[in-house]
Amino acid sequence: MWGGxxxxxxxxxxxxxxxxxxxVGAAMRTSKSALARxxxxxxxxxxxxxxxxxxxxxxxxxxxxxxxxxxxxxxxTLALVFYQGAIAIEILRAGIEAVPSGQREAASAxxxxxxxxxxxxxxxxxxxxxxxxxxxxxxxxxxxxxxISAIGTIEITGIANDIIAIRLSxxxxxxxxxxxxxxxxxxxxxxxxxxxxxxxxxxx
Amino acid sequence: MRIHSRVALTICAAFxxxxxxxxxxxxxxxxxxxxKSRGKMVVGVKADYPPFGxxxxxxxxxxxxxxLHLVAKDLLGNPNAIEFVPVVSANRFQYLNxxxxxxxxATVTVTDARKxxxxxxxxxxxxxSGIMIKRxxxxxxxxxxxxxxxxVVVPGSTGEAWMKKSNPTAKLLVLPQTAEALxxxxxxxxxxxxxxxxxxxxxxxxxxxxxxxxxxxxxxxAPAAATCRKGDTAMCDAITKVLxxxxxxxxxxxxxxxxxxxxxxxxHKWIPSDPxxxxx
Numbered sequence: 112m113w114g115g116x117x118x119x120x121x122x123x124x125x126x127x128x129x130x131x132x133x134x135v136g137a138a139m140r141t142s143k144s145a146l147a148r149x150x151x152x153x154x155x156x157x158x159x160x161x162x163x164x165x166x167x168x169x170x171x172x173x174x175x176x177x178x179x180x181x182x183x184x185x186x187x188t189l190a191l192v193f194y195q196g197a198i199a200i201e202i203l204r205a206g207i208e209a210v211p212s213g214q215r216e217a218a219s220a221x222x223x224x225x226x227x228x229x230x231x232x233x234x235x236x237x238x239x240x241x242x243x244x245x246x247x248x249x250x251x252x253x254x255x256x257x258x259i260s261a262i263g264t265i266e267i268t269g270i271a272n273d274i275i276a277i278r279l280s281x282x283x284x285x286x287x288x289x290x291x292x293x294x295x296x297x298x299x300x301x302x303x304x305x306x307x308x309x310x311x312x313x314x315x
Numbered sequence: 316m317r318i319h320s321r322v323a324l325t326i327c328a329a330f331x332x333x334x335x336x337x338x339x340x341x342x343x344x345x346x347x348x349x350x351k352s353r354g355k356m357v358v359g360v361k362a363d364y365p366p367f368g369x370x371x372x373x374x375x376x377x378x379x380x381x382x383l384h385l386v387a388k389d390l391l392g393n394p395n396a397i398e399f400v401p402v403v404s405a406n407r408f409q410y411l412n413x414x415x416x417x418x419x420x421a422t423v424t425v426t427d428a429r430k431x432x433x434x435x436x437x438x439x440x441x442x443x444s445g446i447m448i449k450r451x452x453x454x455x456x457x458x459x460x461x462x463x464x465x466x467v468v469v470p471g472s473t474g475e476a477w478m479k480k481s482n483p484t485a486k487l488l489v490l491p492q493t494a495e496a497l498x499x500x501x502x503x504x505x506x507x508x509x510x511x512x513x514x515x516x517x518x519x520x521x522x523x524x525x526x527x528x529x530x531x532x533x534x535x536x537a538p539a540a541a542t543c544r545k546g547d548t549a550m551c552d553a554i555t556k557v558l559x560x561x562x563x564x565x566x567x568x569x570x571x572x573x574x575x576x577x578x579x580x581x582x583h584k585w586i587p588s589d590p591x592x593x594x595x
Binding site: 262 | 404405409475476495502504533
């Protein structure tokens, strides 16, 4: 089943994208610059408050109007990264704000630059605090890849729908499809739980 | 932890069992009786498929809809005793087999593979596959020109089956519905849309005609018919009887002359230029 591989590939690329958007966005959201804060807030509110399916259609169909022709996989992945990324920004922001201010003051007293403070002191702690919520977000990313079936038969849900339409046997295929997501999410959540336990060693 | 996993597994197993257990073969011999006692028939129809089944405002209209009015009048004494349930090619058989509808009148092409899993009434239309392209496209004139091109199809359609068989080098883009398929062609995402020629001609006759044109022929024309659940021959036989009658009895056409059979009058109303082209 190539569709299953595509689902995994979209998810892995998506996780990387979501973490990137989340970290950069959360840094902007908590920065001293009003411009950066405003931009990140606008991005979050814009994408978090709209359904991902709308963005999938937008990137696939509407961008053609301005001459941008993204392949379906790219359009779908981008839409999901923006949507789940917007949520990740909020999750990480909460994590950053939960890091005691004394940590940053101490880092500043040691002569670390604002970037070094963020990278080595604040972010690692914020990440550990946010991980459970972030994990939920990544699991929802995996499941939402099924929405990409709306723009073609790339990932496993689209392919299953096509097979069902031709063979007319729905129950078996939908159950198999459900089992596929169940196994994938179980593996992903196990990895997340393991990471959480690893990070917990450093205490809080 | 271990106890939790076991509970979770039990719940999963219970879910799987109930789902499989609930999947009984459709008990399908009494649909006709159900319709008569209910006084209404629930029919799966196309809503994006001019001139066969589409929407005029909030009303279902089209050739298949008019045929259904004949059926309802004959079986229930009231041409409007119909509840229309919109379906698309990809989900129509699920609607039928899960008894969400009594039968389908949704441009279902009669094929040997389908005869094994459903019953068909006598055909009420015939259509082949057709090719629709952008009006500005000068490259595609006939089926062989589709080789190596990106072609959009709708899942479960005869167009999809025909493309897979006759033109394996074309790249297929499978999109759920007519609207998405047309967007894909107009936006340049696909070179052509392959679907029932009857639909494509219908679309060309509407507003879409300024953007798109139909080229080539009706490829592999085949009959399409009302579709009932496997074993539900009583329902489909009743529909066949109405159709046979509609092909014999004269009916008034739109100008009131009784020169055509009832079925031809319906086709003439929707496709005045060439009513016979898609008649069974």
